[in-house]
Amino acid sequence: MFDIDEIRAQWARQRPDLDTAPMALIGRVIRLSTLMAAEMNKVFRKHGLSGASFDVLATLLRSGPPHALSPNQLLATMMVSSGTMTHRIDQLVKEGMVARVPNPQDKRSVQVQLTERGRAVIDAAVTDHVAGQKRLVAGLSAEDQVALNMLLDKGLAHLDTATAPPKS
Numbered sequence: 001m002f003d004i005d006e007i008r009a010q011w012a013r014q015r016p017d018l019d020t021a022p023m024a025l026i027g028r029v030i031r032l033s034t035l036m037a038a039e040m041n042k043v044f045r046k047h048g049l050s051g052a053s054f055d056v057l058a059t060l061l062r063s064g065p066p067h068a069l070s071p072n073q074l075l076a077t078m079m080v081s082s083g084t085m086t087h088r089i090d091q092l093v094k095e096g097m098v099a100r101v102p103n104p105q106d107k108r109s110v111q112v113q114l115t116e117r118g119r120a121v122i123d124a125a126v127t128d129h130v131a132g133q134k135r136l137v138a139g140l141s142a143e144d145q146v147a148l149n150m151l152l153d154k155g156l157a158h159l160d161t162a163t164a165p166p167k168s
Contacts, residue, residue, distance in 0.1 A: 004028060036136050043132045047125035056088050057122035060114045068113035
């Protein structure tokens with residue numbers, strides 16, 4: 001079992017000069033993320049998906065009819081390389097979840113479009129996914145969730161600013 005308070009106590013004995021308060025916060029966020037990801041992956045597997053394939057299919061579904069995007073549009077929504085995106089698309093084509101179709105705006109390019117099978121799978125998966133997410137946060141009241149979202153947004157804004165490349 002992960003006990004961040006015990007870890008901090010050990011550090012306090014060995015290095016009392018260190019302020020380990022950030023370690024507690026970060027350790028809890030990482031542990032929470034790990035547990036949540038494991039639970040969400042169970043839902044994805046139930047539908048024959050991975051987190052990566054779920055992301056592609058869900059992005060196509062939420063894009064609205066005709067549920068088709070260019071590979072570059074898909075790439076812009078995910079933090080992966082173009083090679084990784086091509087591999088994901090190829091895998092989903094093999095599984096009959098998506099098809100490459102001519103781009104109606106540019107006949108030289110293609111779009112990736114949900115197939116009927118892909119639509120059925122992602123519809124069921126996203127329903128279970130949202131229900132699962134609701135269970136994962138059920139330990140927090142609605143007010144706690146709002147407050148936590150605000151605090152996380154504040155932390156993310158700080159990190160986005162602190163880690164942004166310098167402007168030239």
